[in-house]
Amino acid sequence: MSKPERQTALFLKPNRLRQRWSPVEAFYITKQARGVDFAREALDADVARKAFPAWPREAQECLAVLGDEALTQLVQQLTRTHAKQKAGTSLTAYIDRSFVRQVHQLFFQLLEQEVDFSWYHQTINPKTGNHLTISCKVMRQAPELRFKVDKTEAGLELIPLVKVETEFEFLSEFQREYFFLFRENSYWLLSMTDYQTLQWLAANDPAVYADDPAGFSEHVLKRLEPDYTIEMGAVLNKDIVEVEPTHAIYLSEISGSFLMLTPRWNYDGFWVEGEFKLTEEFNRNGQVYVVKRNRAAEQAFHDKLQSLHPNFAKQLNGVFNLPFAEAKKKHWFLKVYHRLLEENVELLGMELLRTFRYSPFPPETQCDIIKTIGSSLHIQFSLRFGGETIPLAELQKLLLAGVKSVLLKDHSIGVLTEEWLSRYSAIIKHGKIKGAELIVPQWILLGLKKEENSDSHESESTGDAATEGSYALRRAIAREWWEKWLHWQSAETALIPVPSIVKAVLRPYQQKGFEWISLLSEIDAGACLADDMGLGKTLQTICFLAHRQEAAGTDLRLSLIVCPATLMHNWRMELEKFAPTLRSYVYHGSSRDMEEFRSSGARVLITSYGTLRSDIETLQVVNWDAVVLDESHTIKNPSAQITRAVYQLKATARVALSGTPVMNNTFDLYAQLQFLVPGLFGQPEFFRKEYAHPIDRERNEEKVQALKQLTAPFVLRRTKQQVATDLPPKTESVMWCEMSPDQKTIYEETKSQIRDSIFLNIQQEGIGKSKLSILAGMQKLRQICAAPALLKDSGLVQADSVKIEVLMQELQHTLRSNKVLVFSQFKGMLHLIGKACQQAGLAYFHFDGETPPAKRAELVEQFQAPDNEVNIFLISLKAGNTGLTLTAADYVFLVDPWWNTAVQQQAVDRAYRIGQTKNVFAYQMICKDTIEEKIIELQERKRALSQTLVPDDESFIKQLTEDDLQYLFS
Template identity: 50%
Template sequence: MSNTQQRIIPVATLVLCPEEIFNHNSVLNSLHIRSGSSVPFEMFPLDEFQIERYFSKFSKEAKETLARFNDADIAFEAGQLKKRHAREKSGMPLEKFLDKTLVRYLHELLHTLLHQHEDLRLYHRVKNPKTGNYLVARCDLHREVPVLWFTMYKKEDGGIYVQPMLQCAGKDYKLEDIRRYKFLVETESGHYHLMKSADYLALDWLQASQPEQFAQDQVLLSRRIVQKLEETHKVDRNDCFEKKEIGGQPVNCLYLSEISETMIMFTPRWKYEGLTVEGEWKAIHETNRNGEIYTINRDADAENSFIQELKALHPNFAKQTGKFFYLTFADAKKKQWFLKAYHKLLDQDVEIIGLEMLRHFRYSPFAAETVMSITRQEEEFVVLQLKVSFGKETLALNELQKLLLSGHNSILLKDNSIGILQDEWIEQYAAIVKHGKIAKQEITVAKWIMLSLKEGEAQEVMKPAISEAWLAKWALWQDEQAVVYPVPDIVQATLRPYQHKGFEWMALLSEIGAGACLADDMGLGKTLQTLSFIAWKHLQEPAARHIIVCPASLIYNWKQELEKFIPGMKATIYNGLQRNLDQFFKDEATVLICSYGTLRSDIEQLKIYPWSVAVIDESQNIKNVQAQITRAVGQLNTSARIALSGTPVMNNTFDLYAQLNFLLPGMFGGQEFFRKEYANPIDRDGDVDKIKALQQITAPFVLRRTKEQVATDLPAKTESVLWCEMGEEQMMVYNKIKHQIRDSIFLDIKAGGLERNKLNILQGILKLRQVCGSPALLPEKENTEEAVKIDILMEELVRLKQNKALVFSQFKGMLHLIADRCRKAGISYYHFDGDTPVAERAEMVAKFQSEEDKTTVFLISLKSGNAGLNLTAADYVFLVDPWWNTAVQQQAIDRTHRIGQTKSVFAYKMICKDTIEEKIIALQEKKQMLSDELISAEDGFVKNLSEDDVAYLFA
C-alpha cells in the first residue's frame, strides 16, 4: 500500500471554544488532529463514543462530567430552567434569566472538570482579530483563580473612571488588555483562568450600570458604583475623590453601656458637624458616609479637655486610661453620684447616648404624664404651658428639649431610675418641644404647627389657636369634590380640578398668615393657580399691590400670562431700565414683576411698601441662606407669601430652610437647629425617621402633584415658550452683527431689489439666530462666552433629574456646546446628527427607550431627528433654536408625542427676548400665516416678507 493510501490515524484531544459561552452551547468538543492530511483538524461533539475511545484514561467522574459537555444536555438543562422560571414567576425576563443561569451551569461544569482531571491538555479555537478567521492552537486552563479588584483614575476631562483589574500569577492585568468570555479569561495568549462567580457577575453588573455616566459627579459615582463594589471587592480610590474637610469645635458626647450585669462603662465621643469619632486621638480621621469622604480635623485641646472633665467626675476615673471609664453599679449609685453627674453633663451640653440601651439599671415604673394648655397668643405664635411628669417628678423643659434634640427618648430621674418616653408620646409632643422656644415651663411655637400634628391630645389642645370656621373649611378642602372658594370671575380660564384645589389651598393658608410652597411638576399650571389666588386677593382688597419675583428669563412670561388670564389687572415690569416705582403707583398698576437681581439691588425701596401677596418663582434661587438675594426676599413686607418651584430641593435638604423660613417665619428655628435636626441626618445618613418627620411637618404647606397623579386632568401635549434674556456681552455681539447685516442688506435691496436678495436675508436671519444660541457658533471669534439659552437649558435639565428629555437644535455646533456642558454637569446623554450612521442611531434609540437605561437626555439635530424616530421614553422636549417651519417643529415634538406614549408631553420653544426670534413670532401672529404660508419652510418664510417686514426684523 502506497504512502498516500495509508490510513491516517487521528490524535484526539479536547478543544476549548470560549465564544460558545455567549451562545449557551458546549464550550468543549473533541478535536481530531490528522498529521499529513489535507484537513489537519476536525471537531466533533463529545458523545459516549468519543469519550470511551479517546478519553478512556479520564476517571469515571471526569468522564461523567465530560458527557455533559454537549448541546443536547445543555438544551435539556435550558428546558428545565424555563419550567423553573415559569413556576417561580420572579419577574425577570426569560432571556435574562436563561443567560444568567446557563452561564452559571457552564461555569460549574468547567470548574468541576478542571478539579477532577489534573492533566487537562487542551487546544482552543478562537477568532483571529486581524483576519476574522478561526485559529486552533495549544492552550492551558489553569487552576489558579484570578483575583478581581478595581482602581479609580482621572482623565483630562476631570472625570473619574473605574478600571477593573485582574491579578493572576503575581501580575496585574487591565480588563481591556485581556479577553473575557463571561467567567473565562485569557490573560496571556493561550493561558485561561476561571473567574469566581461573584467576580464575573460583578463585572456584568458594572458594565450594565454604565459608571461612565457618573464620571463628572463624584458623589453619585461613589454612592451608586464604588460603594457597591467595595462591599465585595477591594477598590483603590487612588485619591481621585475630593474629601470634604470638617473641623471646628466638637460636640462632647458620652456613650453609656454595660459590662455584664455589674458594671457601667462611659466612652467619650465627639461629634464634628454630626459625624462621630471616638478612641485614641489622631490629628485626622477619615470616614465615608453615603459615598462622600469626610476628613475630620480633630481638636486635640477640646477632646483632651473633655477627657479631663470626665476624669474629675469620679475618683476611680483618675486611674483609668481615658479611652473609656467604668464603675460598678453600686459605685455609680452611691450618694446619687450617677444622677448628679448626669445632670451636670446635661448642663454642660454633653450629649448622653445609650441610656435606653441599659438593661440592668432600674427603669421607672411610671409612664410619662403630660398636661398642656394655651396660656396666650402672640400674633402668629402660641405660648403653651407644658408639664411632663414621671410619678411625682416633673421634668425641666430645657433638659427635655436637649434630650429630644440629641435623638434620645430616655431620661434619668432623681431616684436613679430611667424614664422612657414612649413612641406615642414622641408622635404627639416631640415636634412641639423641638421646634419651640423654652422659657421656664412655657414653650412658644408657631401656631401653624398644629396642622402638622397627628390626631391626638396635643392637636386638640392646639386647635383653639386657629378658628373653628377656618378648620371647617380646611376639612372641606380635603374633599376632592367640594368647592371651598369659586375662582374669581375676572380669571379668564377654566381651572382643572387639581388646579382649583391648588388655588383654594393658597387662599386658605393666607387666611391664617401661613405661606405656601406650590411644588407641582413642570407644566402643571403653577402660574395659573397663583394668578387665580392673586385675583382672589384683589377682589378682597382692590387697592392692594402684589409683587412677583422671578428669574429674569421669566418676567415676560408672567406679564403675558397675567394679561392672558386676568386682562383687567394691570401689571408693570420693574427691571433693567424700566425701574420707576413712582410710575407703578401713579399708573395704579396692581402687580409689580421684577427679577431676583433687581430685587437685590432695590430692596431698600421695595421693602418699604406693604405688599399684599409676594410670589417668589423658582424659589430654589433663595436656597443659600447667606446670599444677598435670600436676605432681600426676607425683608419684603407682605401678608401672604407664595413660593413656586418644581424642585425646592436642588442639592440637599438644607436648601429647604431659607424657603420655609420665608414662608413660615420662626417655625423652623435657627439654621443650626434645622441642619442638625433634619438636613444632616437626611443627607448624610439617609435617616428614614427624619425624612418622615420633615415630610409630616411641611406637608400642609408644601403641595406637590406629579404628572402621573393628575394625568387624567392633563392635555396630551403642552407647548410653551421659554423666554431667554441675553446678558450684556451677548447682546453687544448681537447688536453689532445686526447692524452689519442691516446696513449690508438694505444697500443690496436698494441696488437689486427685494426679490434678488432673499438669500442674503435668509443668511442674515440665520446668523442672528446663531448669536441667540451662542456667539461661539460664529466663524469669527467673539470676546464673550455668554450663552443664555445654554444656561437656562442646563438649569431645566438639572431640575428634571429622572425625567427624560429630547433637545433639538438646527445647529450641530450648538449640540456639541450643550454636550460639553452636560459632561461637566454629570448629565448622561446620547447625541446624533447628520454625521451619525443610521445603525448607531437605531442603537441609541433602542437604549434610550429601554426602562433600564438611565441616560436622561437625547441631543438631536432638528433635520436628522424630525421624522422616523420613536422616543416615547421622553416626556420633555426643548427646541433650542425653533425652526420657523412649525411642521418640522411638530415632527420633532412628535418623536415622543405619539402612539405608545403613556405620559403627558411638555414642549418648550426657547426664544431670546428682544431679538429677531421674538419678532418672527410677532410677524407670525400679525400675518396669521402659521403653518400654511409663513412657516411652511425657512425660504418660504422669507418669500412672504415685505420691505417693511425686513425693516422690522432688523430694526
C-alpha cells in the same frame, strides 16, 4: 522490559463550565520506556473508586457528584424545578446561576477532603505556542477582593484589586473563568459573593457613569459599599469638616457587673471615638468627608470624665467603668447623669441598659395652650413618670440627641414610647423653651400626625396630643379656616372662585393649587408650589395675586415678584395675558425708578434677584401684600447675600415657586422654608443636624418621613403623571428670553446695518430681487438671538447666549429626570449647547444632516430604550423633522423658531405621535423685542387672513410687503 508506572491525579479545566460540564476530570499519567502518556476520563462513582481506591468513601462520593454524569442530572433537576416554580427569570439564566452556585459549593467540599492528590492543567507553551500539560496548584484560601476609584482623562474608573498572598494586586493581572482566578500555574477560588459581584460589573459597565460622579456613587459605589472596601484616594471631592465637637458618652454594660462610659465626639454628624488621630475619613454615598479632630477639646472632655470618680484615675485606656454598686452608691450615676445633661453632653445607649431597670410608670403628659401671640403658640408642657417631673430643657436635649429614655431618681429608666414620640417629639424639638413654656410656630400643628377622633373633645387640657393639637388649631386658627382646610383636602368641588379679573379657565389641579396658596395665606403661612415644569405655576400664582387684590377692594395692595432676569418678561406677558387689569412694572436696569412705579398705578412690581440684592434698602421699606419668589431655589444658601436680602422684605403673604426646591441636598429646603414659615425649622445648625445630615449622608428613612410630614402642608408638588387626566395631550408655549445688555447691543447694531442695506436694495431693485439679502439679514439676526458666537465674528464671540443660559437652567435642574428633545436650525447652535451640556456633566445624543442614516437609527433606538439614561437629544430641525419616532421624550424645545411652523410642528410630533403615553410639552424659545417676536406676531396676522401655512422660505418672502419688512426690522 520494566512495568509501566502509573499515577492518578485530577485535571482542572474551568472552561468546561461553559457547556455545563464538570471542571474536573480523572487524570492518568503513565510513564513508560518510550515516554509519558496522558489520559483523561469523566468522573462518576465507578471512576472515583477505580482512580482513587485509597480514598475514604465520603471523599470518593464527593468526587463523583462533581462528575459530568451527576451534573447532567443536576441540570435536568433544575429544569424541572424552574417549570414548577414558574420563575420570573428565563430558563437559561436560572440554570446558569443555580448550576454555577452548586458547582462552586461542590468544589469547595472537594478541597476540604483530607486526601492527598495532585492537580494538572493545560496551558500554552510560550516558546512553541503548543498546548502543554503540566502540574498546577489549587489554593484553598479564598482571595480578598476590594476596589479602587481612580480619575483618568475619560473620567471616573473603577479598578478591582485582589489579594492572593500578602499584597493587593490589580485583578487585570489575573485570568478569570467563572469563579476560578488563575495566574501562571496557580488557581484561587473566588467566594460566591465576589464572583457574583464581578459578573454584575461585567453586565453593568461602571464606565457609563465616568462623567457623572452622582450616578457613579448612586449606581456603582452604593452597590459595592456594603460588602467591600473602596479606596477613594483624592478622586472625589473631599469635604473638610472642621468644627468644634459635641461631647457624648455611650453607656453600656460589661459582663452583667460593670457600667462602662465610652467618650465619643460628634463632628457635625460624624461620630469618632478611641485613640486620637488628626483626621478621620468617612465615605457617605460616594462623597468623602475628612473630619479634623480637635485634640485639646477631646482631651479636656476625657480629663473631665476621669475626674468624675476616684476609680477612673487608674483607668488609662480611654474608657471608664464602675461596678453597678459603685454607680448607684450615693446616687452617683443619677447625679452625673443630670450634670452631664446640664453641660450639653449627649448620653447614648440608655435604652440598651438592663441593670438599671425600667420604670413601671407610663409617661403622663400635660399640654395646655396658654396664649397665642402673633403666629406663635405658648404651651405649658410637662412630662411625669410617677411622681417625678422631667425638666423641659432636659427632655429637649434628650430628644435632640436621639435618646428615647430618661434616667429617674430611683435609678429606673422612663421609656418614651413610639406613640408618645410621634405625638410630642416634633413640637418639643422645634420649640423654644422659656422656663416652663414651650413656644412653637402655630404652623407646626398642620404637619403633626393626624389622629382619629381628633374633634371629639373641647377640653383645654386633655393630656391627649391629637385632641390638644385639634384644640390648638381651633384656638389659634378660626374654626372656619380649619373646616375649609379639611374641605380642600377631601372635596372635589371648588372652594374659592377664580377672581373675575382672571381671563383663564383653570384645570382642576390648578384650581386646587390656587386655593391651597390662598388658604395658607389666611393663617400667614407661605406656600412653595413645586409643580413640574409646564403645569402652570405662574397662572396659579396670578390667580392668587388677583384673589388678594379682589379681596382688598379699593385698597391699594402691592405685590412683588422676584425672579431670574431671564424670566421677568415672561411674568409681564403672563400678567398681561391672564390678568390685564393687574398692571405690572418691571423694575430692572439702569432706568429703574420706584417713584415711577408708585405713580404708574401698577399693582405688581417685577424685579430680578440681582436687582433685589442691590436695592434692598429701597425695597425693604415697602409693606408688600405678597412676595413671590420664582425659581426659589436661588435662595438655597441661607448665608448668601441674596437670601439675607429676601429675609428683609416685609410681606403679608409669601409664595415660592420651584420645580426643584431641592437641587443638591436636603439643606436646600431650609432657606426657602425659613422665608415661607419663619422659625418653624429653627436655626440652620438645628436643621442640618436634625434632618439634612441624617437624610443626605445616612439615608435615614425615619428622618425622611419626619421632614416630609412637617413640610407637606407647605410644599405642593404635582407631576405630569399625577395630573395627566387634567392635561391636554400636547401643551405648546412660548418661553420668553431677555437678552443681556451685551447681546442686545450686538443685535441692535447689526439690525441697524442690515436695515439700511436691505431698504437701499429694495429701493434700487424691488422686493423680488432683494429676497436673498432679506433672508440673509433675517438669518444673521436670528443667529444673534440664538448665540452671537454663531457669526464667527471675533468681536461677537464673547457675548453670552441667553437661550443657552435658560435652556441649561431647565436641563440641569427642572428636567434632569425627563427625556428632552432640543431642535435648532443651526448646527453650530447644537454644538454650543452640546459643549454646555458637557461642562454641566449632562450626557446627550446628537445628530444633524451630516450624521449617516444608520447612525441616526442607532441613536434613536438607544434613546427609546427603556433602560437608557441619556435624557437629552440634540437634533437639527430639518434633519429631524420627519421619519423619527422619539416617544420616550416628553419635553421639546425649539431653540430658534422660524416662519415655517409646519416644519416646527413636524419636529414636535417626533415626540407627540402614536405610542406616546405621556403628556408632551413644547416650548418655542423667543428673544423679546427682536425679529423672533415680530415673526410670531406676523404669523398670527397672516394666519387670520389664510388658514394655509407658508410652506417654505421663498413663499414666505413673496408674501411679505414693504410694511411687513419695516415692522420686522423696526
